[in-house]
Amino acid sequence: MHLTALPCAPGPGRLTEGPVWHAAHGDLLWVDITAGLVHRGDLVDRDDDSGLPDLRLTTTVGLDRPVGAVAPCASGGLIAAAGTTFLRIDEAGAVSEFVAPAVPDDGTPRRMNDAKCDPRGRLLAGTMAYDTTAEAGALYRLDPDGTVTTLLGQVSISNGLGWSPDGRQLYYADSPTRRVDVFDYDAATGALSNRRPFADTGPAGLPDGLAVDAEGRVWVAVWGAGQVRAYTADGELHAVVTVPASQVSSCAFAGPGLDLLMITTAADGLTARQLAAEPDAGRIFVCRPGTRGMPVPPFADDPARASSYPTSPHEHRGSV
Template sequence: MHRTTALPCAPEPGRLSEGPVWDHRSQELLWVDITAGLVHRGALAPRADGTDLPDVHVRGTLRLEGTVGAVLPTWSGALLTAAGTSLITVTPSGTAPVAILPVESDGAPRRFNDAACDPLGRLFVGTMAFDATPGAGTLYRLDPTGLRPVVAPVTISNGLGWSPDGRLMYYADSATGQVDVFDYHLMTGAPSRRRVFARVEGGVPDGLTVDAHGNVWVAVWGAGEVRAYAPDGSPIAMVDVPATHVSSCTFAGPRLDILVITTAREELSPAELRAQPDAGRLFVCRPGTIGQSPDLYDDPTTEHTA
């Protein structure tokens, strides 16, 4: 099994850094700090010490009210954010609502969590209860008529990704301790035939990304690791991260050969924080493979350009 160690990056640690995504058009990295309500934009840049791996320099930060579970680039150039219970687009001229999370009959407070787009630009976004009540979450697909439930019930809706041919969808409901895989009908956006892809021990599966060869890279919360699985579910690689709470990962850079990893400080004791001074930071490594070209949210009124 191939094993490597990730290096910390310059941006200050976040409370709950999450959801890194690469925008190949602007060559920018986007990520969020969920509980701080922050959306960050950054760029890869050389390290001051001359190390071969890049660093990340912050270009700008947007503060939203409440939590922000995810940010995604769009074809129109706007940013789509999953902020609290609202999907909102953000442009230099302001914000615009896209959809609102339906209120459930039990009245339990919920919020949006992780989100991703399929190869045709459809948005999938998951939810969870603020107190992680079992079964209180749902994975939704955003259709022209609004949010449509596609997987329920779930507890903590997290990582999402698609195989390079678009025929498989990978999904982590963290509370299950496993990553599942669905057959995926690309023309309709319908997942089916759910089954276990990989069981995760010694930690909790969180965000994930799928590389250009169909390998699935899973951030393992509580383990200080990103683990890679071949398309058949067998483990093939591991990235050691010097921060226990690893939350997500994505491939970035002009060649999509840099794995960017987010981590968190939340749920760590004062003693654990002293032992993990870089907890909450971004980390990078070069794992020896490349990612897929990022899938952008297909705004309904967008005219696509290269």
């Protein structure tokens, strides 16, 4: 299956990443990593006959450091993986420090990259070196009580987090390996085991952010290829979404029915000639992939409110 994504209205960012549908608010969150910006936007009608919505930027919060990803909190506000720390952003946009992992003190500057909440509302977040030094990053788990656990070490560029519909498998990409791996995931403890290859993106590009649909297919943003590729649970190629921007950074299911695929791209590092050939690089794109995603749980810092969060696409709230 071949699909094409359309650009949305918000202007290009430098390193646009981390889209996540905020079910409680019925809107989309995303970040511009190197600019330190956290954006929020509404889905609105598009002025054409494509049948797809557009995106309208509503608010932006600026941070004093790069921000790899954000996730909604069950208590309200957001949790952000930013710099080498975890921050809280309240609903008024005020920012406070929450906790920081023990990052190696070896003189290598690092930052947070991709992050996402597991089915129990724990946040998994990975790091990378600014200069992409091999094996300088790690993957951490942040529990709602502030405990930080190192799950993986010797990671080069931590990316691509997503869980199977039953929560028993975690899909993960260390981008320079050009491979998405899958782990067995213990939902009760948040422990990983039995790492094995899942899908190889080959010479065309690097696996970046990913999303899993309700049927267990894994939709992978392929940086450098101008594509999102969907793989079946057996690792077979199912669909390709063509994106008119080479540096495709992530994707997320969004909308009231979780039937839209929102795709982020980046302009960072492109030459003037490349930017002229890719005028929409750095924008968010949208397509309707013919399947539904799964609700992403919030960071479970308020168990009572977290338990009332939608757990299927049919419970999803919001408006287009």
